[in-house]
Amino acid sequence: MEGYVLLLPNAHRDEGLTATRKLAGHLRENGHEVMIRPFLSDGLPEACYPDVSALTVEEAISGAKLVVTLGGDGTILQISRYLAGTGVPIVGVNMGNKGFLTELEDSQLLRVLDVAEGRYTVQSRMMLDVELWRGGEPVYRTLALNEAVVRALVSLIRLEAYGEDREITSYSGDGIIVATPTGSTAYSMAAGGPLVEPEGDCIILSPICTFRLAARSVVLTPNRHVRVRVPEQGGKEVMLSVDGESVHFLDGDELRVKRSDKTLLMARLGERSFYDIVFEKLNDKN
Numbered sequence: 001m002e003g004y005v006l007l008l009p010n011a012h013r014d015e016g017l018t019a020t021r022k023l024a025g026h027l028r029e030n031g032h033e034v035m036i037r038p039f040l041s042d043g044l045p046e047a048c049y050p051d052v053s054a055l056t057v058e059e060a061i062s063g064a065k066l067v068v069t070l071g072g073d074g075t076i077l078q079i080s081r082y083l084a085g086t087g088v089p090i091v092g093v094n095m096g097n098k099g100f101l102t103e104l105e106d107s108q109l110l111r112v113l114d115v116a117e118g119r120y121t122v123q124s125r126m127m128l129d130v131e132l133w134r135g136g137e138p139v140y141r142t143l144a145l146n147e148a149v150v151r152a153l154v155s156l157i158r159l160e161a162y163g164e165d166r167e168i169t170s171y172s173g174d175g176i177i178v179a180t181p182t183g184s185t186a187y188s189m190a191a192g193g194p195l196v197e198p199e200g201d202c203i204i205l206s207p208i209c210t211f212r213l214a215a216r217s218v219v220l221t222p223n224r225h226v227r228v229r230v231p232e233q234g235g236k237e238v239m240l241s242v243d244g245e246s247v248h249f250l251d252g253d254e255l256r257v258k259r260s261d262k263t264l265l266m267a268r269l270g271e272r273s274f275y276d277i278v279f280e281k282l283n284d285k286n
Helices: 015-029 057-062 073-083 106-116 274-281
Strands: 004-009 034-036 064-071 090-094 121-134 137-144 147-152 157-163 166-173 175-179 203-208 218-220 226-229 238-242 245-248 254-268
Touching: 004 015, 004 057, 015 034, 015 064, 015 106, 057 064, 057 073, 064 073, 064 106, 073 090, 073 137, 073 254, 090 106, 137 238, 137 254, 147 254, 157 175, 166 203, 166 218, 175 226
Parallel strands: 004 034, 004 064, 064 090, 090 254
Antiparallel strands: 121 137, 121 254, 147 175, 147 238, 157 166, 157 226, 175 203, 203 218, 226 254, 238 245
């Protein structure tokens, strides 16, 4: 496969890009073209990395055969919006905390060479098209690999969720999570939602801190078009958060979520199963 290996380090996780430069040298020694393009590097002086590309993320991805992130799950979540639908696989090196989405730990850094040389399998991960509608038109659009969350910042709110025009659930609580199978190990799980194998094809609705006993997580078919409303905010501050990116959710707003036509390709070395990863990461000692 033609193209270069694109290293996208989180410059706050890989201080001074030490690990990134080590990996770049190893790949080049083995005959691979490499480009380094720091990500999430706002506020860091350019003098910290004068040897890296000045291309935008989109421009850098356009010539890549493989994308490698060095950071945590948040880095992959943000990069996924650029990579979705491109056909370029991604592999993550965990330099963060839990690292559910990353394939390698920082101690396995040089194993990226296996992926660069084609010794991997590909998982296709479902993503969500997310729209915030206000006054009869969309005012915010994005993609989600993990989840879209509507949540009050302080007190309880009344929420309603619909599949097309049929009510799925309604309750008073802190909020609601609309998640993918990939996102089932994130906020949805913390709210009591089910664990779903990441290559699954479904949409998960999970209530957050509800007082209604009958309000439980629901697993929907992947073709369901989900709408979420907050009928009476009563002046309470409500936010929509999509994979960590937040916007205000105002009176009369409606969240619309559906399965995206775009997917994210994740490179896997196949040495650990989904269950190995989950129960290792969820160990109380971590």
